[in-house]
Amino acid sequence: MPQEYAINYGAVVLAAIVGLMAVLFMFLTNYLLAPRRSSAIKGLPFECGVPAAPFTWSQINIRYYIFAILFLVFDVEAVFLFPWVIIYLKSAPIVFYEMLVFLAILLFGLLYGWKKGMLEWQ
Amino acid sequence: MTLLHTELLSAVLFVIGLYGVLARRNAVLVLMSVELMLNAVNINLIGYAAFTDPGRVLGQVLAIFVITVAAAEVGLALAIILRLYRNRGTVNLNEINLMKW
Amino acid sequence: MPVVNLSLLLPEFLVAALAFAVFAADLFMRPRQRNVLSVVSAVGLVAIGVFTYWFLQGKSESLYNGVLKIDNYSLFFKVFFLAMGVMIVIASASFVKQYLSHPGEYYGILLFSVVGMMLMSGAGELLTAYISLELLSFSLYIMASYARDNPKSNEAGIKYVLLGALSSAILLYGISMIYGATGTTTFSDIAAALRNLDAVNPRLLIGMALVLAGLGFKLAAVPFHMWAPDVYEGAPLPVTAYIAIGSKVAAFALMLRLFGEAFLPAIDQWRMLVAILAALTMSVGNLVALAQTNMKRLLAYSSIAHVGYLLIGIAALSPMASTGLMFYLVGYSATNMLLFAAVIAFYNKEPRDDISALAGLADRSPFLAGAMAAALFSLSGLPFFAGFIVKFYLFSAATHEGLLWLAGLAIFNSLVSLYYYLMIIKQMYINQSPDKTPIRVSGGMAALVIALVIAVFVIGLYPAPFVDVIESATRTIFPATMMASY
Numbered sequence: 255m256p257q258e259y260a261i262n263y264g265a266v267v268l269a270a271i272v273g274l275m276a277v278l279f280m281f282l283t284n285y286l287l288a289p290r291r292s293s294a295i296k297g298l299p300f301e302c303g304v305p306a307a308p309f310t311w312s313q314i315n316i317r318y319y320i321f322a323i324l325f326l327v328f329d330v331e332a333v334f335l336f337p338w339v340i341i342y343l344k345s346a347p348i349v350f351y352e353m354l355v356f357l358a359i360l361l362f363g364l365l366y367g368w369k370k371g372m373l374e375w376q
Numbered sequence: 377m378t379l380l381h382t383e384l385l386s387a388v389l390f391v392i393g394l395y396g397v398l399a400r401r402n403a404v405l406v407l408m409s410v411e412l413m414l415n416a417v418n419i420n421l422i423g424y425a426a427f428t429d430p431g432r433v434l435g436q437v438l439a440i441f442v443i444t445v446a447a448a449e450v451g452l453a454l455a456i457i458l459r460l461y462r463n464r465g466t467v468n469l470n471e472i473n474l475m476k477w
Numbered sequence: 478m479p480v481v482n483l484s485l486l487l488p489e490f491l492v493a494a495l496a497f498a499v500f501a502a503d504l505f506m507r508p509r510q511r512n513v514l515s516v517v518s519a520v521g522l523v524a525i526g527v528f529t530y531w532f533l534q535g536k537s538e539s540l541y542n543g544v545l546k547i548d549n550y551s552l553f554f555k556v557f558f559l560a561m562g563v564m565i566v567i568a569s570a571s572f573v574k575q576y577l578s579h580p581g582e583y584y585g586i587l588l589f590s591v592v593g594m595m596l597m598s599g600a601g602e603l604l605t606a607y608i609s610l611e612l613l614s615f616s617l618y619i620m621a622s623y624a625r626d627n628p629k630s631n632e633a634g635i636k637y638v639l640l641g642a643l644s645s646a647i648l649l650y651g652i653s654m655i656y657g658a659t660g661t662t663t664f665s666d667i668a669a670a671l672r673n674l675d676a677v678n679p680r681l682l683i684g685m686a687l688v689l690a691g692l693g694f695k696l697a698a699v700p701f702h703m704w705a706p707d708v709y710e711g712a713p714l715p716v717t718a719y720i721a722i723g724s725k726v727a728a729f730a731l732m733l734r735l736f737g738e739a740f741l742p743a744i745d746q747w748r749m750l751v752a753i754l755a756a757l758t759m760s761v762g763n764l765v766a767l768a769q770t771n772m773k774r775l776l777a778y779s780s781i782a783h784v785g786y787l788l789i790g791i792a793a794l795s796p797m798a799s800t801g802l803m804f805y806l807v808g809y810s811a812t813n814m815l816l817f818a819a820v821i822a823f824y825n826k827e828p829r830d831d832i833s834a835l836a837g838l839a840d841r842s843p844f845l846a847g848a849m850a851a852a853l854f855s856l857s858g859l860p861f862f863a864g865f866i867v868k869f870y871l872f873s874a875a876t877h878e879g880l881l882w883l884a885g886l887a888i889f890n891s892l893v894s895l896y897y898y899l900m901i902i903k904q905m906y907i908n909q910s911p912d913k914t915p916i917r918v919s920g921g922m923a924a925l926v927i928a929l930v931i932a933v934f935v936i937g938l939y940p941a942p943f944v945d946v947i948e949s950a951t952r953t954i955f956p957a958t959m960m961a962s963y
């Protein structure tokens with residue numbers, strides 16, 4: 255057992271060393287080759303192409319939250335798909351259609367929100 | 377690692393969450409504390425599934441359902457908190473006191 | 478994978494389909510047409526109720542190895558919940574039109590909550606029970622905060638959702654402990670495991686205590702009741718009625734099956750706990766109700782007190798107590814529905830919810846005042862009304878099980894409650910109001926109120942047919958050996 259452990263972890267350590275060296279190499283070449291000119295705009299934190307907000311503690315627009323809620327719900331409900339993928343081929347055909355019903359309900363929810371204007375940015 | 381470890385971890389997490397619910401005054405933080413309690417439940421379920429249940433399936437299935445119901449609960453609660461914030465301009469539970477006794 | 482006869486779930490599927498149809502119709506209707514959806518929902522629920530009664534009668538089966546049970550017990554509650562849904566829709570119709578926006582979503586969510594309640598009565602497994610409970614609770618959270626721009630309604634919603642989330646976390650922790658102790662979540666397997674455990678098992682005890690606490694939150698049993706008055710006061714009136722009646726009956730439908738089918742072998746370990754909970758709940762509910770000036774808050778405390786009486790049925794768990802409990806649920810729902818329908822009819826004409834607003838109601842609308850007085854007498858348990866006979870059944874079951882002190886306390890509490898119910902009647906019949914304009918009641922509401930007055934008297938004077946139906950429901954959740962002595 256200990257040897258097996260050592261061998262398995264040895265592979266991990268080896269991969270870590272190789273990875274670390276690759277990263278260091280890239281940073282080093284970048285450092286040696288890159289031209290360096292700085293300006294005020296370049297010093298700004300990057301924020302998805304939008305000009306950065308004035309303060310770090312500025313409030314996030316409340317509209318983001320609605321999308322966050324929608325994302326959260328639809329994202330997490332998809333967790334039922336993973337166990338289903340593993341068993342549905344071995345199960346009775348009804349299991350397949352049960353999941354289709356579930357997805358249809360999710361889809362209905364999305365379409366309902368869409369028609370009600372949930373996805374509009376205002 | 378034994379069953380006792382997971383049980384202790386989950387109990388500690390549950391109590392921390394309960395403390396948060398009782399002590400925090402910001403609605404969003406109260407909600408986060410409740411989520412902590414639900415995660416304690418998940419650890420408990422997975423622990424029991426791994427150490428006591430030979431099939432190991434039931435506990436994991438329960439945990440998946442707990443996760444999804446918790447997500448729906450957060451979505452709903454956040455929507456209500458958002459509505460409250462728009463009407464009252466605060467999410468501090470001490471200031472939400474139109475009704476007493 | 479065993480083949481499951483899904484057609485037995487047809488009633489639930491139909492209600493869910495009706496809900497989706499209402500949502501879809503709401504999308505394509507012009508705002509003014511949307512109030513028609515109340516008619517669609519009511520008619521749909523009536524049709525499904527008749528269908529359910531015809532379709533499920535005499536069927537007894539358990540789906541997915543005991544996860545969902547189709548039996549007389551669940552049939553009784555399914556028809557009960559569908560009828561309740563119809564009444565709430567009728568009671569909501571003109572209120573929603575006057576005071577709330579988005580009627581389509583209101584009725585759709587109401588229908589989803591009916592699905593949740595129906596599944597609760599059939600759940601034979603802890604996770605299923607929990608998920609159907611959450612389907613009901615989520616719908617109620619939304620409905621409690623439905624008056625979007627009313628800060629009180631927002632406040633009710635946030636208090637309800639935060640404490641509801643806390644209670645479901647506690648309930649789930651209890652479920653996980655029970656799973657850890659017994660290795661299963663199916664009710665019948667839990668009962669079998671309990672019979673085999675000889676020593677006291679701390680995991681199991683903590684689990685049962687936490688499940689009891691979680692359900693206590695949902696029922697608003699003291700000391701888990703602090704959310705109830707605020708939610709009742711802030712929520713729109715028909716929603717208050719729904720929380721007071723629907724959520725209580727559904728939680729007891731779940732609790733009775735859970736305690737009867739799963740926890741019964743360990744009755745000695747939890748009986749005292751539930752009895753103390755019942756005693757606390759009825760006493761605190763009644764004593765605090767004495768001091769209320771707001772009608773909705775008064776009804777909140779009165780419903781807390783009634784939860785106390787109902788918990789006696791769990792503490793004295795036996796076939797007799799179970800029959801008493803279910804009968805009490807019928808009487809309580811009919812009476813409370815009557816009271817709320819009358820209050821809503823009044824509120825539709827005059828949006829005030831303090832008790833003094835009812836002054837002189839006997840002159841302004843003898844019909845509403847009479848209906849309210851009948852409901853209040855019934856709630857306090859006076860003879861000839863439903864409230865008396867159901868209390869009689871429940872309390873005599875408690876004495877039968879040796880809980881004489883609890884029954885005595887409950888009778889004393891009923892006398893206390895008579896005081897504050899009579900104060901409302903005094904407002905209506907003796908106090909005068911400067912405003913003498915008569916109050917007109919719309920046709921639907923009048924029909925609902927008349928039907929419920931008749932129901933309250935029929936239950937009070939001729940209970941035999943109800944008791945027969947309920948006994949056949951009781952028979953399915955208790956082992957045959959216990960029924961033999963009944």
